[in-house]
Amino acid sequence: MGLVGAGDSERHQPHRAALVVIDVQNDFCAPEGSLPHGYGLDLQYVDAMVPRLLRLIESARAAGMPVIFVRTVHDESNDTPAWLGRLGDGADSERTGVTCRTGTWGAEFYRVVPKPGDHVVTKHRFSAFVGTNLSITLTSLGIDSVIFTGVATEVCVESSLRDGLFHDFYVTLVEDCAATYSGCAHEASVQVVGNHFGLVTTAEALMQLWAEQPTTRTA
Numbered sequence: 001m002g003l004v005g006a007g008d009s010e011r012h013q014p015h016r017a018a019l020v021v022i023d024v025q026n027d028f029c030a031p032e033g034s035l036p037h038g039y040g041l042d043l044q045y046v047d048a049m050v051p052r053l054l055r056l057i058e059s060a061r062a063a064g065m066p067v068i069f070v071r072t073v074h075d076e077s078n079d080t081p082a083w084l085g086r087l088g089d090g091a092d093s094e095r096t097g098v099t100c101r102t103g104t105w106g107a108e109f110y111r112v113v114p115k116p117g118d119h120v121v122t123k124h125r126f127s128a129f130v131g132t133n134l135s136i137t138l139t140s141l142g143i144d145s146v147i148f149t150g151v152a153t154e155v156c157v158e159s160s161l162r163d164g165l166f167h168d169f170y171v172t173l174v175e176d177c178a179a180t181y182s183g184c185a186h187e188a189s190v191q192v193v194g195n196h197f198g199l200v201t202t203a204e205a206l207m208q209l210w211a212e213q214p215t216t217r218t219a
Contacts, residue, residue, distance in 0.1 A: 009199060011145040011170045012209055014065040018143045019057065021069045022128060022150030022157045022178075024050070027099040027106030029151060034098045034106050041181040046151060049179035050111055053149055056177050056203045057112065063210035066141050068119040069112065070128040072156070075102040078124040078131075126159035135167050145170040147206070152180035154189035162197055171198035174206065 011017060027033040029046050036043050060067050100107040114120050121134045128134050138146065146169045148161045157178045164171040173193045180186050194200040 009172075009201075011199070012147065012172065012201070012206060013213065014060070014063040014210060016143060017145040017147055017172075018066040018068055018138060018141065019060040019147050019149065020128065020134075020160070021053065021057065021067065021112060022148065022160055023070065023072050023152070024053070024110050024112045024150050025071055025100055025106065026108050026110045027104075029110035033110075036181075038098065043181070045179040045181065045183060045186060049177060052203045053177045054111065056149065056174065056207065059207040059210055061115070061117075065210070066119060066143065067114075068121060068134070068137065069109065069114045070121045070123055070132075070134070070150070070160070071107065071109065072100045072124070073102050073107050073122050074100055074124060083125070126156045127163040128156070128160040129163040129167055138169065143169070145172070147172045147174060147201075149174045149177040151178070153178040153186045154180055158189050158193060161193060165197050173198060173200050174203055175200050177203050 025033075028035055029043070029050065031037060031043060035041050057067055119137055121128060121132050121137065123130065123132050123134075125131065138144075146161075146164045148157055148164070148171065150157050153173075157173070161171045161173055173190065175190045178186070178189075180189075190200055
């Protein structure tokens with residue numbers, strides 16, 4: 001698996017990489033959110049991950065690395081029959097169409113707060129590259145390497161990471177700054193990414209790398 005430590009990869013340097021934060025929003029991460037509250041999903045892994053992610057975001061900003069927050073928003077303008085019916089007509093299909101509705105508390109960011117100089121991308125599907133300006137934003141910033149974090153590991157994070165590779169970016173998953181509602185699902189996704197799509201690293205390895213090699217990038 002493509003696990004790397006501090007300083008092992010040129011692609012993580014602040015002058016060529018961006019940190020992308022996927023779907024850290026109330027409906028996915030807060031106890032009162034539509035998925036955890038409505039379907040009894042286990043938040044222990046999200047709760048453990050978010051403090052590390054907050055530290056990683058601050059470290060990336062301090063190093064001069066672009067930070068891009070991706071949020072999911074759904075409403076009648078993008079809820080197609082195929083999207084709403086993706087889980088079929090059974091009980092599981094009830095989840096579709098209830099998360100991150102436009103203008104609701106559930107669509108707001110959970111604990112993470114974009115600051116001046118950060119970027120926000122709005123998506124309507126699992127992948128952050130589908131129907132968004134993420135690719136052109138990265139290219140305009142001179143970025144060829146994308147570091148992925150967020151929720152949920154095996155759904156929107158992995159979908160976005162795969163599409164990042166298909167858009168010809170180098171891709172990396174920060175395994176302890178991504179989370180989902182099942183430890184097994186997270187570990188399986190980490191394994192798939194490391195075996196087939198990109199590198200896997202940790203927050204500590206990245207923060208150590210950035211601290212040792214400051215950059216002069218300016219906004």
